[in-house]
Amino acid sequence: MTSRIQPCPTESGRALPSSFYRRADVIRIARELLGKFIVTGGIGRKTVGMIVETEAYVGVTDRACHAFGGRRTIRNEAMYAAGGIAYVYLCYGLHALLNVVTHRRGAPYAVLIRAVEPIGGLALMRRRRGAQVPDRRLTAGPGSLTQALGIGVRHNGVNLAGPEVRIEDRGVRISPSGIAARPRIGVNYAGADARRPWRFYLLGNPWVSQR
């Protein structure tokens, strides 16, 4: 029995512990989620994607955050739970968007997953997305990756170390110089907060969303 030296993205890894999510610095967590893996589905229906693009939503003072000013609704209730669960909501009435809830209970911080690189279960992803969709657009964009991974609003509130949606560390290490920090997408209504560089992505990765 030999052990591998290089990390292999097609093997299973360790689910991130709740301590990863429950830290106060959501910006740091957004950066550290790059290169982690989202795994969905059971035996025979497994799909895997490596996170390549994220955005931080920074609590009650962030005008772009659903919890700005302490807003608390049925929809965004999951943001107020302790870190380590999913906040999945319906955007424009159509697209399920996946967020990672962070920080402590009562502190509504979250990281939006904007794009993943397809790693496993490609055939199932193509079936879910439609045969005419090119691989380049399979999981590029927050509404696209959830469709490819089979994530919907039914996953709102699920534990991210659990079987439905699991985020794993598979040993991929990202150097800070490989990460771009830019303004977030689609939040122009948020005034000065729209310009803050809280969108992070892997430089040169083909699955980063375009637009």
Add this chain to the structure above:
DNA sequence: ATGTCGATTTGCT
């Protein structure tokens, strides 16, 4: 390459 538009749930006025 850039622009407009429709699909359609949720929350705020």
Add this chain to the structure above:
DNA sequence: GCAAATCGACATA
């Protein structure tokens, strides 16, 4: 009623 953490189709250039 209207805008929203989007996407893809279609139009025009």
